[in-house]
Amino acid sequence: KQENYFLLCDVLPEDRLLRERLQQKRLEEVLEQQQQERDDGVCDDQSETMEQIYTHMKDSHDFDLHKLRTELNLRFYQQVKLVNFIRRQIHQSRCYGCEGKFLSRADVLRHIAAAGHVMKLPDVLLPHV
16 A cells, blocks of 8 residues: 655745744644633632641642642652642643543532542652652
C-alpha cells in the first residue's frame, strides 16, 4: 500500500505562513486559558501563618493539607504545586481525585464532596508531587 506524506518546510512562504498562523493560534489559546484562570473566583481567605492556612483549608474546605504534607513528606514548593494542580483541575471542571470530567465548576465541586474525593489524589500524582 502506497501512502503519500506532505511535510511543511520553512523554505516555502506558504508553509512558513501556515506554521506562523498555527503558532499564533496556539499562543492565543494559551493566553486565553491563563486569563480565564486569573479571573476565576477562588477562596479570598488570607492568613499570616501556614498553621492558619492549614486550619482554614481543613475547616472551610475539608481539605487537610497539613495531613497530606506530613504523609507525603511535601516540601513547601511541592505543597504549592499540589494546590495549583487542584485549582487547575477544578477550573477545568475535572475531579482531581478520579479525573472525571463535569459540565461546570459547581458540578465538579458537588461531585468531590458527594464522592468523598476531597482528600483523594490520583495515583499518578502521588510519586511526582
